[in-house]
Each structure stands twice: as structure tokens, then as C-alpha cells.
Amino acid sequence: MDRYVYGFADGGRHMANLLGGKGAGLAEMTRMELPVPPGFTITTEACRAYLEHGREPDRLADEITREWDRFETEVHKRFGADRPLLVAVRSGAEISMPGMMDTVLNVGLGDEAVLRLAEWSGDERFAWDAYSRFVRSFGETVLRLPEQLFQEAETRVCDAFGAGRKNVLDAAQLKVLTSAYQEVVNAETGEGIPGDPRRQLDLAVRAVFDSWNGERARAYRRREDISEDLGTAVNVCLMVFGNLGPDSGTGVAFTRDPATGAPGAYGDYLQRAVGEDIVAGIRNTVPLAELERLDPASYARLRANLRALEAHYRDMCDIEFTVERGTLWMLQTRIGERGAEATFRIASDLVDEGVITPDEALGRGTGERLARLLFPRFAESGTDRPAARGVAASPGAAVGQIVFDSRKAVERREDGRHVVLVRPQTRPEDLPGMLASVGLLTTSGGKTSHAAVVARGLGIPCVCGADQLDLDVEGGVLTLPDGTRLRDGDFVSLDGSTGDVYAGRIPLVPSPVARDFVAPAPESGQSPAQQDAETVHDEAVRDEAVVRAVRRALDWADGHRRLRVRANADTPDEAVQARRLGAEGIGLCRTEHMFLGDRQPIVERLILAETPAERGTALAELLTVQREDFRGILRAMDGLPVVVRLLDPPLHEFLPDLTELSVRHATGDYRGEDRHHLQRVLDAVRRTHEQNPMLGLRGVRLGLTVPGLYANQVRALAEAAAGLKAEGLDPRPEIMVPLVGDVSELRLVKQEAEQVLAEVRLATGTAVDCPVGTMIELPRAALTAGDLAAEAAFFSFGTNDLTQTTWGFSRDDVEGSFFPAYLEHKIFAVSPFQTIDPAVGSLITTALAGGRAARPGLETGVCGEHGGDPESIRFFDRARLDYVSCSPFRVPVARLEAGRAVVEGAVVEGA
Numbered sequence: 001m002d003r004y005v006y007g008f009a010d011g012g013r014h015m016a017n018l019l020g021g022k023g024a025g026l027a028e029m030t031r032m033e034l035p036v037p038p039g040f041t042i043t044t045e046a047c048r049a050y051l052e053h054g055r056e057p058d059r060l061a062d063e064i065t066r067e068w069d070r071f072e073t074e075v076h077k078r079f080g081a082d083r084p085l086l087v088a089v090r091s092g093a094e095i096s097m098p099g100m101m102d103t104v105l106n107v108g109l110g111d112e113a114v115l116r117l118a119e120w121s122g123d124e125r126f127a128w129d130a131y132s133r134f135v136r137s138f139g140e141t142v143l144r145l146p147e148q149l150f151q152e153a154e155t156r157v158c159d160a161f162g163a164g165r166k167n168v169l170d171a172a173q174l175k176v177l178t179s180a181y182q183e184v185v186n187a188e189t190g191e192g193i194p195g196d197p198r199r200q201l202d203l204a205v206r207a208v209f210d211s212w213n214g215e216r217a218r219a220y221r222r223r224e225d226i227s228e229d230l231g232t233a234v235n236v237c238l239m240v241f242g243n244l245g246p247d248s249g250t251g252v253a254f255t256r257d258p259a260t261g262a263p264g265a266y267g268d269y270l271q272r273a274v275g276e277d278i279v280a281g282i283r284n285t286v287p288l289a290e291l292e293r294l295d296p297a298s299y300a301r302l303r304a305n306l307r308a309l310e311a312h313y314r315d316m317c318d319i320e321f322t323v324e325r326g327t328l329w330m331l332q333t334r335i336g337e338r339g340a341e342a343t344f345r346i347a348s349d350l351v352d353e354g355v356i357t358p359d360e361a362l363g364r365g366t367g368e369r370l371a372r373l374l375f376p377r378f379a380e381s382g383t384d385r386p387a388a389r390g391v392a393a394s395p396g397a398a399v400g401q402i403v404f405d406s407r408k409a410v411e412r413r414e415d416g417r418h419v420v421l422v423r424p425q426t427r428p429e430d431l432p433g434m435l436a437s438v439g440l441l442t443t444s445g446g447k448t449s450h451a452a453v454v455a456r457g458l459g460i461p462c463v464c465g466a467d468q469l470d471l472d473v474e475g476g477v478l479t480l481p482d483g484t485r486l487r488d489g490d491f492v493s494l495d496g497s498t499g500d501v502y503a504g505r506i507p508l509v510p511s512p513v514a515r516d517f518v519a520p521a522p523e524s525g526q527s528p529a530q531q532d533a534e535t536v537h538d539e540a541v542r543d544e545a546v547v548r549a550v551r552r553a554l555d556w557a558d559g560h561r562r563l564r565v566r567a568n569a570d571t572p573d574e575a576v577q578a579r580r581l582g583a584e585g586i587g588l589c590r591t592e593h594m595f596l597g598d599r600q601p602i603v604e605r606l607i608l609a610e611t612p613a614e615r616g617t618a619l620a621e622l623l624t625v626q627r628e629d630f631r632g633i634l635r636a637m638d639g640l641p642v643v644v645r646l647l648d649p650p651l652h653e654f655l656p657d658l659t660e661l662s663v664r665h666a667t668g669d670y671r672g673e674d675r676h677h678l679q680r681v682l683d684a685v686r687r688t689h690e691q692n693p694m695l696g697l698r699g700v701r702l703g704l705t706v707p708g709l710y711a712n713q714v715r716a717l718a719e720a721a722a723g724l725k726a727e728g729l730d731p732r733p734e735i736m737v738p739l740v741g742d743v744s745e746l747r748l749v750k751q752e753a754e755q756v757l758a759e760v761r762l763a764t765g766t767a768v769d770c771p772v773g774t775m776i777e778l779p780r781a782a783l784t785a786g787d788l789a790a791e792a793a794f795f796s797f798g799t800n801d802l803t804q805t806t807w808g809f810s811r812d813d814v815e816g817s818f819f820p821a822y823l824e825h826k827i828f829a830v831s832p833f834q835t836i837d838p839a840v841g842s843l844i845t846t847a848l849a850g851g852r853a854a855r856p857g858l859e860t861g862v863c864g865e866h867g868g869d870p871e872s873i874r875f876f877d878r879a880r881l882d883y884v885s886c887s888p889f890r891v892p893v894a895r896l897e898a899g900r901a902v903v904e905g906a907v908v909e910g911a
């Protein structure tokens, strides 16, 4: 780059990488001729050079001198020669890190300058107040002297004058305070603060550079995943004063409500104050609307500026401003942060206002934000303060009673209680407890810890890695940072969208968006009792606005997307739910759930059967129950495809645990069963036990070795479909064979299936069309896809198993053990179980090419968890798959992201 320093008039909004977000905003406002105090920006590149070499780059000093001369001329021209040249030296990185780095105000003050400041302002007290603040902050921030020394000096001076706080000191007393601060500096450094303003400036700039590597900044970057090597820019900006009198003040404002997205300016104002007073919370701010009463002219100008900024940035902005004796100054702006609700509301409103197009609006609301709106949220009382904060791992708010172990969670759930499972971290054996909980809280682990991944998959709110909490599982005590001790059965509330954890019960508000999927277009004004009419009205309006905004976003997405979205659903209830959420079929119906619960004894009899007759009875019973399940699911999905996966897990998953059985056998604990039976079960468990179940007798291998098993499932499905067809419905069953590695496996199962289908056709007189396809979840399948496609009517990529078998990972084992280390070493940036791994991706493209060449028009889809992941969806869209299938509550997320993928792709291709 050819220069290190840019005047505000030379930069612009698109230079944030060089000027930082704040510098880019100041430059843009300067160009827009909004009232920005003059100044200049030292680039992030200068900072990087400084950090790398431990000293400022050679040209920097000259460039600053050049820019300073221009600055001085401009200030004198615009403000008159008597205005002291005091500046704010402000940090500002490319990505906003609010309050994480240093800012030094009033640089340029000294024993001479303070007199001129008093003269110029006509307010001696103000001048000495500024000088005392300057000495202290220069001492603390630039010279890194301990805060405590200044605090002690302040207390001494206040005590001497009998003053409780320094705010009540008069000019003469503030002068004494300043000297006391100066003495601290002299004693600690052996010299005072340099009197030369330019020397002060250089030191302040260096301090801001250094603050990039301060502890706060580093911790923030780690948490927000911001790169370490960006560096910060430094903005040097003429000081304006909000504490000069009643016609002065300082504030922050948003062009719309950042929580709800409602139009109109929102913000806070503090009269006769500088910014740090707001942060210090010494006095209470007033709502921005008060400024209209206090200073109508400034308020009107501010509103006009806010409108101009929003029109210019074509989005909601937030700003910092100061009024100096009735003159408004803009100190900062950027595109404003907002909540999930506001994201959709603002995008939708901006379309109505003609500011942005629907395509742009679609670009603004991510699936993750939509996911947050599908869960209940905490009522906004504004008074509850989080007791701790962890990682926002899975969205939604949850309130429940603490349990410290999974088994108890299951028991409590059975008693009808809402529980939150609290663990150091979770392991696969915690799954039943996790399923029984309304929320999960862990004290270690990040976004890809077991708890986080499983919670997202299940749609359970989760806060993980809340390491400020002290968890004593043995003792059954959770200690909060403030010392409060919570025990088993105590209530805790957590917000998986923010990471906040609260002690006690925070009231929940149901999600209006989720309600809309169940019962579309509610009439406004449901009448929650015991609230006053005003609130009810406001809330109804707010709910209606967000519901409408989300509906529109999904309509726009549906209008664009190429990918169809199906759901993974195993029961009629899930199927109904999925359809309401917009699923266009079921991409994965796992049949193992039909073999669990009260059916488990039947399966056990099947496995233990010693004669064909015993086997036949068990199969007949299974046939009846499965047929009912299939009927329910096909009915709920009438007219839409339902892909049924034949049994996949190893048989021992349907038998009791080996260790537990062995113990019972050894101790004679038969639980009312006869001894002989227990022995037979134990034998069967031993027989079917595997070292490596993930790679063992499962999937199609079961179908080919357990006689009658797959035929039985096909028959149940075909009979269910034939029955519905006879009722005049339109069932669309499809059969999917899992874990196929070779075409002959598929061929054998298919032959058997077709024979059963023919038999059912003959027996019922109803022809049901039921295509047979295969899962592609082994590398061998992907590599022989051409052969498979000769037999398969469709491919469905099982990306979970394909990831496991490509990497040679057993997910349940690796996520809790070495994944954190792999993420730390950046072997991958996100878990390959969350976002599709490039190598797995290339197996998919290989399989697609092979499959399509052998069978033009081959239908293809994905039924792993990746089907609901935004980044993976982009990959599937580019690969031109026909559909993704994901858990029901991810369906709207996938619809939205599939639409966004197309729009983004068009932008990229058009560029």
C-alpha cells in the first residue's frame, strides 16, 4: 500500500480492511457531509508493521506530520485559531470489537493548553476536569501505570476537601487533583507526561497499536473467532465536548429498534456528559426521545442524519454522537447489530420501503437466525441479569430443574418434570438423559463438543463451556460466580441463542413464528389475560410483524431454490410436524424406532427363535405393528414421497447391555424372568457382540443374513400403501437399502423386495409403485456408483456414515476425545460432522458423475445431518442434488438457506 495515513475525506466505507470499521464509517460520513469532527486514520497496515517489527514503520512519522498540518489548518479555518487542538486517539479494527481496545481522549493537553482550554470555553472547571481525566487516562492507558495508584490519589484529594466523589470538586480542587495525578506519574516514571502534543500523540498511537494484543482483545477474538493478524487502525479525531453545559451532551442511537426492528430512532442520551460517563453508569441516561424536548434543533438534525445514513447504507445503522453547545457531531457509525427478530423485520420493511430488493432481503436473514425464532424466548423484563455466560451452542430458551446425571433426568422426565441436565461435558451414554431434558448446560467444551452437536441435532437449547460456573457433580452443587449455590431440583434458565445462564425461573414467551407454522395467519389480538390492553396490543403488533417477515423470507426463498427439502421423520407425529414446517416429503424414515420400546420383546423373540415356527410368529407380530406405523406416516405425507430405510443398526442394539446382563446372571438377579431365558438372552448377546459395531453386521448385511427380516419390512410397507390407495389416498413409498458397498448386495435385496411387492399386488389387487434405491454411505459405494445406479432408482447420501468411513472416525468416540485438539490444531476449522468435509464432498461428486452417467435423471438427495447445515447446503446446491433431508425443525432453515444459496450463486456468477 502506498500510504499509512488517510484524512477522513480520503477514505470510504469499502476500506474497512485498511481503515478499520470506525475509520471507514467516519470517512463515509465525512463524504456524505454529515458533521464529523476533522481528523485522520492510521491504517491497520501500519499497525501490523509495528506489531511485526516492534517499531513504527519508517514513513509513518512523516505521514502523520503531513496529515497533522492539514488537520491544524482545517481546524483553524473551521473553528477559529483559539480552539485548542485536542484530539481523541481511537482504536478501530476491521471487525468491531466494542470496548476491547484503548481510546485516549484529550490528547494535546498540558499545563499551557489547559489554560487556553479554559479561556476558549469560558469554563475553568470544565478545563481542569478535562485535564485531570487526561492525566489519569494517559497514565493508566498509555504509560500502563496501576489504576490503584490514581484511585488512592483521588481518595486522598476528595477526603482533604471533604468531598464524597470527584464530581463535586470545583475548578481549584480539580487543579489539585490534577497535580496529585501528575505526582503519581512523576514518581512512577521519573518524568512527567511529555508536554509536546506530538510526542503525546505518538505514544497514544503506539498504546492503541499495543492494545490489539491486550488481554481483553485477545479473549474477545478467541470467543468471536476473529483472526489474530488483522491489527487495528487508529483514528485521530478533533475532540468535541458534551460536558460544556446544559446545551451539551452525548448519546448513542439506532435508526430502528435493534431488538424488534420496529421503525423509528432508538437510543440513549445523557445531558452534560462525555461518553465515558455513560459507560461508567454514574448517571442514568434518558431515552433518545427526551432530546427532542431538551434540544429540538439538535434532535431534528440527528433524525435527519439517521435517515440519511439508513438511506445511504440501505440498512439499519447505529451511531455515537455528541452535542457541543447546541451543535451536533457524529462520532461513529456502522451497520447496527440486531437480534434475530429485528433481522427479518428490518429486511422485510426495507423491501416495503423500496430501499432493497427481495433478493437482498433474503441475503440478510440467515438460517441460524431463523432457527432462533422457532424457539420460545425469555420475556423481556430488563431486570434479570445473567449469572454467567457460556457458548451459545444450540438456540432457544429453556427453564427447568437442575439434574446432574442422565439417569435422574430420565426419571424426572417420567414424573412429568422439566429438567435441565448440567454436566462438565456429555458423552454418548448421556443421550437418554439429554433427550429427557428441556435444556443442556455444560461447564467445558465449545460449539463442536458432544453436547453442542447433539443438542443442535435434537433441537434442544444448549449452553456449553460455561467455565465461570463451578460444578461439583459428586457433591451435587453448582456454584455461580456470585457464590450462589444451586442444587439438584433448583431452577435454572438458559438461553442457547446468547449463552446466558440465569438462576431461577425466567418467564418464557412462546414463539409466534413457530405458532404460525402450526396455525397459519392468526388473527391479531389473542387475549392473554392479566396484561393491560396497551402491552397486549404492542405485542400482537410485534408478533404479527415478525411472523409476516419470516413468511415473506420463506416465500422468497421457496421462489428461488432448486433443492427440495424433505424431513427425517420416523413417526406419524414427526411427519405431521415436518409437513407443517414445509417438508416436501420424507427423505429418511428410520425403521429401527419401530423395533424399540414395547416392540423390543418381539425383536428379542425373533433373535432368540430356534425354530422356523417361532421365527414366523415373531415376524407376524412385527408385520402388524410396522404396517400401522407406515400407514400413519404415509397418510400424513399423502401425495409426497416417503423414503423408508430398511433396518440399519446391529441386532445387539435391540438386546440388553452385555455387562449388565452378565452381572445379573452372576448375582442371580433374574427380575422375575426364568433363569433359562436369561441364559438364552445372554448367549445371544455374546453371539452378536461386536468389537466394532459401526463396521460390523448392520445395514444390508443384516438383510442378507437374517432370513425374512427385510422381506417383512417391505411387506408391511407395501400392505400399508395398498390399504391407503384402496381408501383413495396417494401414498408414495420408496425403499432405501442402507450401507451398500457392492451392487450385488443391492441386487439381492431388490429381487427379494420386488417379489414381495408382486405378492402384495396379487393379494390386495392394488398396484403400488415403490422404487428401490440405495444409500451411498461407504467410499466403496461412491467409487462404484455407476454399477449401483444400474440397479438403484435413487441415491441418498448418508453423509454421517460417509464422513465416518472416509475419515475412519467413530463419531461417538472421537467427538468427545480428540476433536477439541484437532480443532485447536486447525486440522479442521469446523467438525466434519457439522459441515461437509471437502474429501467427502469429492466422493459425493464422484458418485454423482458415475451414477448420472449410468442412469440419466437419477434422483439424488442427502439424508445426513449436513442436510440442515447452511454451508453444506451450498455445496449440495452446487452439486445439483435434488433434495436435502433434515430434522423437521430444521426444514424452514434448509428452505431459507437453499434459496439464499441460489441468490448468492447468481451474484457470484454475475460478478
Ligand code: ADP
Pocket (backbone or CB within 6 Å): 037, 087, 088, 090, 091, 097, 098, 099, 100, 101, 103, 105, 237, 238, 239, 240, 241, 250, 274, 275, 276, 320, 322, 331, 332
Ligand atoms: P469504542 O470503540 O470503545 O466505542 P471510541 O473510539 O468510540 O471507542 O471512543 C469511546 C468514547 O470516547 C466514545 O463513545 C465517545 O464518547 C468518546 N469520543 C471518541 N471520540 C471523541 C471525540 N472526537 N470527541 C469527544 N469524545 C469522543
Ligand code: MG
Pocket (backbone or CB within 6 Å): 320, 332
Ligand atoms: Mg465507540
Ligand code: MG
Pocket (backbone or CB within 6 Å): 738, 739, 777, 798, 800, 801
Ligand atoms: Mg448410515
